[in-house]
Amino acid sequence: MSELRFDGKVAIVTGAGQGLGRSHALALAERGAKVVVNDLGGAVDGTGASTGPAADVVELIKKNGGEAVVNADNVATPEGAKAIVQSALDAFGRLDVVVNNAGILRDKSFGKMTVEEWDAVIAVHLRGSFLVSHAAFPHLKEQGYGRIINTSSPSGLFGSFGQANYSAAKMGLVGLTKTLGLEGARANIKVNAIAPVAWTRMTESLLPAEFEARFTPESVSPLVVYLAHESCETSGEVFSVAAGRVARVFVAEGPGWKQENHTVEDIRDNWEAIMTEQPYLTPTTLGQQSGASMKAML
Numbered sequence: 001m002s003e004l005r006f007d008g009k010v011a012i013v014t015g016a017g018q019g020l021g022r023s024h025a026l027a028l029a030e031r032g033a034k035v036v037v038n039d040l041g042g043a044v045d046g047t048g049a050s051t052g053p054a055a056d057v058v059e060l061i062k063k064n065g066g067e068a069v070v071n072a073d074n075v076a077t078p079e080g081a082k083a084i085v086q087s088a089l090d091a092f093g094r095l096d097v098v099v100n101n102a103g104i105l106r107d108k109s110f111g112k113m114t115v116e117e118w119d120a121v122i123a124v125h126l127r128g129s130f131l132v133s134h135a136a137f138p139h140l141k142e143q144g145y146g147r148i149i150n151t152s153s154p155s156g157l158f159g160s161f162g163q164a165n166y167s168a169a170k171m172g173l174v175g176l177t178k179t180l181g182l183e184g185a186r187a188n189i190k191v192n193a194i195a196p197v198a199w200t201r202m203t204e205s206l207l208p209a210e211f212e213a214r215f216t217p218e219s220v221s222p223l224v225v226y227l228a229h230e231s232c233e234t235s236g237e238v239f240s241v242a243a244g245r246v247a248r249v250f251v252a253e254g255p256g257w258k259q260e261n262h263t264v265e266d267i268r269d270n271w272e273a274i275m276t277e278q279p280y281l282t283p284t285t286l287g288q289q290s291g292a293s294m295k296a297m298l
């Protein structure tokens, strides 16, 4: 089988100074992509800034014979997002792939979470992914080709104690991925999301020590690289990826219970049927989902 290459292609990887983003940037560059290595270079909670981590990744890519530029703009501001896209255009004259990976944590149990902690996390993950994709979109649309990979999380898909802000942002990214997948379809812009687990500075104090050797960022990057490739036709999907395993995650709807003009008590009395999962439906569009409701009306 031929190797999947990115010669002549340009990718932006946000938050690529370390951890997962660094690994994605190196993997894309190794296959010929020219890479904008974006990173604000702050702490896990998003405070502080430094160009050091991004510069180190660019140096490594160049040492390996690749091409890359440093960008230290903030994904969470419209000006920052525009500057990130502009740096791809200025340095390499085009843009093909956006990997929205930058992220921070401000974990706190819900009752103790401040508005500032909520806003800061939503701003980087959800708003940041929107802003960078939004700045990139006209360029991708004009050339009739583009790939966007968003970084969701099992914490968002399934919930995680102490991470209301982070979970909301990460599940928000699933909605963004699905809608942007639909809106990008005509222009051959495929949009997918990953929900990884990897040993990074973000998770090293949360994961068991034995995870370090197997839950590597490098074990997540092959999926990102595949989703970034021109040959990948999939769009609007979410994938669980960790330690060598890759799985599609899908939103399912149970078969449902139906009774016209039902009362509150009917709901109570039929709760078990309403909660039943099998045989579930997996609508991939709103049309398919409403189709299921329409069928129930017949």
Ligand code: NAI
Pocket: 014, 015, 016, 017, 018, 019, 020, 021, 038, 039, 040, 041, 042, 043, 044, 046, 053, 073, 074, 075, 076, 101, 102, 103, 104, 124, 125, 128, 151, 152, 153, 154, 195, 196, 197, 198, 199, 200, 201, 202, 203
């Ligand atoms: P990390 O902390 O090593 O990397 C995140 C990078 O994003 C940092 O280099 C940071 O400087 C950068 N960044 C933060 N705010 C930024 C901003 N406003 N603009 C530009 N860059 C910014 O963490 P890790 O683990 O590599 O996380 C990468 C992504 O993967 C995040 O979105 C995270 O939520 C997600 N993720 C990670 C998991 C894991 O197990 N490590 C699990 C699920 C999701």
